[in-house]
Amino acid sequence: MTQTLTIARMGHQGDGIAETPNGLVFVPGALPGEVISAEVKDGRAEQFDLLEPSPDRRPIHSETYAECGVAPMQHWADEPYLAWKRDVVIQTLAREGIETEVEATVAVPQASRRRLALHARSGPGGRVLLGFKARRSWRLVELTDCPVSDPALIAALPGLAKVAAPFLGHPKSAPTLHVTLTDTGLDVDVTGVEKKSGGLTADVKARAIAAAHEADLARLSLDGDTLVMARQPRITFGRATVPLPPAAFLQAAPAAEAAMVSRAVEAVRGAKKVADLFCGAGTFTFPLAEVASVIAADSSAASIAALKAGVSTAQGLKTIDAQARDLFRRPLSPFDLKGCDAIVFDPPRAGALEQTQQLPGTKASVVVGVSCNPQTFARDARILIDAGFRLEKVTPIDQFLWSTHVELVGVFRR
Numbered sequence: 346m347t348q349t350l351t352i353a354r355m356g357h358q359g360d361g362i363a364e365t366p367n368g369l370v371f372v373p374g375a376l377p378g379e380v381i382s383a384e385v386k387d388g389r390a391e392q393f394d395l396l397e398p399s400p401d402r403r404p405i406h407s408e409t410y411a412e413c414g415v416a417p418m419q420h421w422a423d424e425p426y427l428a429w430k431r432d433v434v435i436q437t438l439a440r441e442g443i444e445t446e447v448e449a450t451v452a453v454p455q456a457s458r459r460r461l462a463l464h465a466r467s468g469p470g471g472r473v474l475l476g477f478k479a480r481r482s483w484r485l486v487e488l489t490d491c492p493v494s495d496p497a498l499i500a501a502l503p504g505l506a507k508v509a510a511p512f513l514g515h516p517k518s519a520p521t522l523h524v525t526l527t528d529t530g531l532d533v534d535v536t537g538v539e540k541k542s543g544g545l546t547a548d549v550k551a552r553a554i555a556a557a558h559e560a561d562l563a564r565l566s567l568d569g570d571t572l573v574m575a576r577q578p579r580i581t582f583g584r585a586t587v588p589l590p591p592a593a594f595l596q597a598a599p600a601a602e603a604a605m606v607s608r609a610v611e612a613v614r615g616a617k618k619v620a621d622l623f624c625g626a627g628t629f630t631f632p633l634a635e636v637a638s639v640i641a642a643d644s645s646a647a648s649i650a651a652l653k654a655g656v657s658t659a660q661g662l663k664t665i666d667a668q669a670r671d672l673f674r675r676p677l678s679p680f681d682l683k684g685c686d687a688i689v690f691d692p693p694r695a696g697a698l699e700q701t702q703q704l705p706g707t708k709a710s711v712v713v714g715v716s717c718n719p720q721t722f723a724r725d726a727r728i729l730i731d732a733g734f735r736l737e738k739v740t741p742i743d744q745f746l747w748s749t750h751v752e753l754v755g756v757f758r759r
């Protein structure tokens with residue numbers, strides 16, 4: 346039965362939520378204040394007629410982009426959209442009983458994302474399609490233009506389609522191209538290729554390598570193993586230039602990275618020795634080493650090797666001591682962190698439970714948590730707060746423009 350619904354608020358997953366006598370109804374694409382008419386099934390309305398649009402609704406960038414699962418919030422005006430991300434952070438902290446100053450969300454500019462994961466599929470007439478999955482579906486939405494991505498990535502799409510083509514020959518292969526724009530050009534790591542039963546013959550490799558040359562890629566790798574490298578992909582962190590390993594972590598948008606790094610450096614100012622935990626290839630390490638000596642740790646041996654290689658490229662930094670270590674299984678203890686008066690941690694989505702439990706026993710008076718998952722951040726923050734730290738301030742960072750994802754930096758002191 347068709348119902349008329351008023352959208353009361355935006356949910357954390359980016360669905361408009363209507364409150365009805367029969368319970369909540371989730372409406373993807375609807376905005377707070379809008380009145381819609383829709384068929385409701387199992388508490389959801391996947392399609393609707395818009396009876397009264399919100400004044401905050403704005404035109405979408407293109408019809409294909411409207412279906413894109415990567416940026417579903419593009420139809421919302423900046424101000425309420427950024428305020429909603431801030432509210433998500435506030436509410437997630439509140440669930441752990443945490444109240445603190447939450448700054449305005451830091452926005453990243455359009456056309457600035459330097460990393461994309463592009464799925465490749467065979468299209469009509471043998472054409473290779475590159476794009477994202479549609480919302481709640483396996484259907485591929487072909488990427489043709491994209492207001493979020495760096496234009497250099499969009500310009501490279503025809504060449505990238507040729508790179509993907511040889512990997513599409515096997516029925517079990519579903520290639521994804523992880524494309525990173527580095528200082529020396531595009532670095533592409535391909536995953537999802539069936540390596541046995543004829544999915545990765547010498548001919549497939551040779552054709553992919555030829556296409557990589559034609560597209561002027563800096564490097565092409567497969568599951569992290571280099572197939573061809575025309576130029577070493579490099580990234581600049583502070584004063585250092587780091588040879589990026591294949592498939593290594595890198596913050597997706599330079600403006601988000603700059604916002605995170607500047608807050609971390611500012612918070613630890615005055616410290617003599619800083620620990621950079623989950624350091625990757627040195628995003629925070631090198632800027633931190635401009636103000637203090639740094640011990641850095643990450644489970645990725647390749648990232649640690651890259652970080653070490655970067656040390657010799659920079660002038661005038663304090664000492665950097667980096668080690669490959671699994672911080673879930675073997676967190677650095679207060680003994681390991683002896684002499685550190687500040688700690689920065691930036692874990693994966695799972696958070697840093699085991700490592701955080703070690704921090705109260707250290708002498709650090711400042712801890713900076715950088716997180717891509719407010720839920721695990723809140724869990725870890727609770728440990729620090731219960732041990733006597735005060736969460737001074739949290740800054741939400743909108744690294745993934747128009748997505749439902751929000752990242753943050755939190756500063757703890759005691």
Ligand SMILES: C[S@@+](CC[C@H](N)C(=O)[O-])C[C@H]1O[C@@H](n2cnc3c(N)ncnc32)[C@H](O)[C@@H]1O
Pocket residue numbers: 594595596623624625626627628629642643644645648670671672673674691692693717
């Ligand atoms: C969100 S990234 C941050 C990296 C770096 N701080 C940056 O900004 O580029 C998380 C990092 O955690 C590392 N990591 C994942 N699991 C880990 C573990 N169990 N122990 C230590 N490091 C881990 C990854 O290799 C990755 O570099």
